[in-house]
Each structure stands twice: as C-alpha cells, then as structure tokens.
Amino acid sequence: MTLNLCVLTPNRMIWDSKVKEIILSTNSGQIGILPNHAPIATAVDIGLLRIRLNDRWLTVALMGGFARISNNEITILGNGAEISTDIDPQEAQQTLEIAEANLSRAEGKRQAIEANLALRRARTRVEAVKVISY
Amino acid sequence: MSSSHLSIFPSHKLSHLSSHSSLSSLSSFLPSPLAPTTPRPSTTIHCSLRDLRDRIDSVKNTQKITEAMKLVAAAKVRRAQEAVVSSRPFSETLVEVLYNINTQLQTDDIDVPLTKVRPVRKLALVVVTGDRGLCGGFNNAVLKKAESRIAEIKVLGLDFIVISVGKKGNSYFLRRPYIPVDRFLDLGNLPTTKDAQAIADDVFSLFVSEEVDKVELLYTKFVSLVKSDPVIHTLLPLSPKGEICDINGVCVDAAEDELFRLTTKEGKLTVERETVRTPTPAFSPILQFEQDPVQILDALLPLYLNSQILRALQESLASELAARMSAMSSATDNAIELKKNLSIAYNRQRQAKITGEILEIVAGAEALT
Numbered sequence: 001m002t003l004n005l006c007v008l009t010p011n012r013m014i015w016d017s018k019v020k021e022i023i024l025s026t027n028s029g030q031i032g033i034l035p036n037h038a039p040i041a042t043a044v045d046i047g048l049l050r051i052r053l054n055d056r057w058l059t060v061a062l063m064g065g066f067a068r069i070s071n072n073e074i075t076i077l078g079n080g081a082e083i084s085t086d087i088d089p090q091e092a093q094q095t096l097e098i099a100e101a102n103l104s105r106a107e108g109k110r111q112a113i114e115a116n117l118a119l120r121r122a123r124t125r126v127e128a129v130k131v132i133s134y
Numbered sequence: 135m136s137s138s139h140l141s142i143f144p145s146h147k148l149s150h151l152s153s154h155s156s157l158s159s160l161s162s163f164l165p166s167p168l169a170p171t172t173p174r175p176s177t178t179i180h181c182s183l184r185d186l187r188d189r190i191d192s193v194k195n196t197q198k199i200t201e202a203m204k205l206v207a208a209a210k211v212r213r214a215q216e217a218v219v220s221s222r223p224f225s226e227t228l229v230e231v232l233y234n235i236n237t238q239l240q241t242d243d244i245d246v247p248l249t250k251v252r253p254v255r256k257l258a259l260v261v262v263t264g265d266r267g268l269c270g271g272f273n274n275a276v277l278k279k280a281e282s283r284i285a286e287i288k289v290l291g292l293d294f295i296v297i298s299v300g301k302k303g304n305s306y307f308l309r310r311p312y313i314p315v316d317r318f319l320d321l322g323n324l325p326t327t328k329d330a331q332a333i334a335d336d337v338f339s340l341f342v343s344e345e346v347d348k349v350e351l352l353y354t355k356f357v358s359l360v361k362s363d364p365v366i367h368t369l370l371p372l373s374p375k376g377e378i379c380d381i382n383g384v385c386v387d388a389a390e391d392e393l394f395r396l397t398t399k400e401g402k403l404t405v406e407r408e409t410v411r412t413p414t415p416a417f418s419p420i421l422q423f424e425q426d427p428v429q430i431l432d433a434l435l436p437l438y439l440n441s442q443i444l445r446a447l448q449e450s451l452a453s454e455l456a457a458r459m460s461a462m463s464s465a466t467d468n469a470i471e472l473k474k475n476l477s478i479a480y481n482r483q484r485q486a487k488i489t490g491e492i493l494e495i496v497a498g499a500e501a502l503t
Contacts, residue, residue, distance in 0.1 A: 009224060010224050010327045010330070011217075011224075012221075013220075013223055026424055027424075027429060027433070028424060039421050041235065041421045041423050041424065042430065043424075043433030043434075064433065065433065066231065066430065066437060068231055077224060077227060077228055079327070079437060080327060114335070
C-alpha cells in the first residue's frame, strides 16, 4: 500500500504526492505514520514534519494546524509550511534572534503570548535547516 | 503601478482650460455610479484654435492613461483571482473537515470559545476598503454600507468599535473622530496570510477577552467583473456548521467560481469568463480523535477564521480591480467621445478661418481691379 500526503496552507499546496512514511509533531507528541494507519484526526503543533521518500528524509517546518489520516490519505492543513531547502539559514537565524529579543522585552500577557508564538515559529525554522545539515 | 499614473494627471495643463468648459476637468471622465448619470449637455465649444488643439492633446493623453490603467487593472484582476483559486483547496478541505467533525461532535457537549453565542452588548465591525481611488464607487459603496450599519447599531442601542482595513477607509475614519476605531490596518499589493493573521489576531483577542460579543466583517463580494456587492458577514461567533452566513442567516459561501481570462479579440483585449466547479471528495465517517475534540476544534477554528478573512481580503481586492477596470473603461470611452467632439469643433473653426481668409483675399483682389 502507498501513502499519499497532501500539505495545504492558505496560500498554496506545499506537497501532494506519495510518501513512504512521515513523522508528525502533534499536540500530544510526535507520531510516526506508516501505510494502513488507523484513521485519526489530530491537532498539529508548531514543529517539524519529517517525510521519507524511499530512503531520503525531507524536513518541513510546519506552523501548526490540523491533520487527518484516513484510507492512506494524509491531509495536513497548516497555518504555514516551508520545506527546509527553501529556508535561508541566515535569515532564519536572524529571525530567531529577533524573536528572542522580543520575548525578553514583551510586556503584558497578550504580548508575551504573541512573542512566544513567534519564537517557537522561528526556532522550528532554524531546526528544520539544521536537520538537513548533518 | 497605477499610482504613478495618477501623478501624471496634474502635470497636464487642464486647469487653465477648465474655464472654457466643465468638461475638461478629469472628474468628468469618470462615471459616478452612485449618482444617476445625467445626460451630457451638448455644450457648444467657444475657444481659440490653439486652446482647442491643446485640449485635444490633453484629452488624448488622458485617454492613453485611462486605457493603460484599465489594462493594468485587468491583468491584476487575473492575478487576484489566481490567488483566490490557489487558496481554494485549503478552504474547501477545511470546511469539509470542520463540517464532518461537527457532525461527529454534535452529541457531545463541548465548549469552544470561538463559537460561544453571548448576548451582544458591543460589536466590532471590520471594514475592508481599497488602498487607491479611481475605481468608481467601490470605496464609497463600502463606506456608505458601514455608515448605515453603524446607524443601525446605534438605533439598537449597542456599543460598537471599528477595525479599518485599507488606506481609503483609514483616511475616512480618521476624518470622523466620533467613530471609535480600534485599529487601522494597511494591506500590501496582494493580501497574504500574514495580513489575514494580523486581522484575525486582533479580532480573536477582542472576542475572547469578551471586549466585544460579536464581530462582523464588511467587505465587497466579488460577483462578476461588472458587479460586486458590499456585504456584511458575521465572523464571530463562528457558526459551528462551518459556513459563513450574513446577518440574516443566509449562507453566502460560494460553491462555484468564475474565472476571467484576458484574451485578444479583433486586436482588442477582452475578458473571457469560465466557470470552475470544485468537486468535494467523500469523507470517511470513522475517525479517531488523537486529542480531545475541544483541542482539535481549537486548532481548526483559528485556521478557519484566518482563511475566511483571507478570502474576504482577496475578494475585496478583486472587486476593487474590477471596479477600476470598468471605471477606466468608461473614462476611456468618454475621452474618445470628447476628443471626437473637440476635433469636430476644431476642424469647423479651422475651416471657418480658412474660408474667412480666402474671402478676405478675394475681396481684396476684387477691390484692386
């Protein structure tokens, strides 16, 4: 059996083709999905999505959302997603530093929440780039 | 791009000519869809040959500009529509998933903050306008609708606050300090997820903190290239069914899209339309929830909110461009007509002058013999 993965963001379709296996960071931890997985629906956290094509692993930085698995069809709806090869490492690192600085300066609950989210997004992007480098 | 065109207008020496006839001011090129268009009075043109020549030149220039703006708008409409279409798979799947999860959850008693219906004491109105003028009554129509909605809210004795999106709306509300505005937002050229996210974050925090009890979105719905309607949607509380409804509860989700394509026909650019219908795949009814249903809805509903706002922004942009296109198209037509009338007057005068000169010469010659 083959597994079909479809990653959608509000702007465009990031991915729509067959994969061997994926690892997804959900709200309750990472789960691996192989063909013939039981149908589930899960909320997806801000984190890495690892995709295996034959023996090659690809990393996608996923900005949270929702995933549905049924009948060997995986549909991921995300706020945003970037394949690691599309991310500029320097730019990602800079964004991370800015986000860290913003968090330390944040005042009030609302700002703190926003800064925290921005930091997590930035960290995920940096992680996605680093995974590929080793 | 079109702003660079706008700056050209004042450089034409229209002002010194305007005393001759009201026709030479630029506003007369533009149709005013709000006011019924009065038939053009057949004015007789009194001015010297040189003035006429200048006016013909300036009308020619204006015509070129409006023609160019029309084409630019037409090309941009296409881009705006492509953006709508490329976001379509996402919103379609989202609505479908939301609907299915809701049918599964209907028996459960769940409490999601975004769907909570509270007695309304204060209302937030998100008004989406364009960034530029010269697009007929587009911005006016939205702002008029906003005014009438505000009047309605006042009659009901409710408190309200406005969130203004777009430069035209911003300057309108800035000039009216008696309308409370929470935030002024600007959009770029093409609405992106980030723009939608900014609005969604604002609306979300207002609603969740119970500062407002209802959020309405006022934007221009794109019906077709020649028709667009300002509509009001209830954005929050979200209807748990996952469909967008207007204030009367009528569903306004569009099932099919019309696509416009710019083509050439007999040497002129024209616009073709085609209808696209997206099929909805079947959904497997048995699903396990990895987390609490509440958590899943919490993840889904903000996504839904964002995609709704993004969609509204995209439709508003498409409507603006379509409005500009038709405004510029009639401006071009008017310019052509004016140019024709002026040319006739010019030719008449020139002929009369030549005839007069010949008569003088003949008379002079006759007097000599």
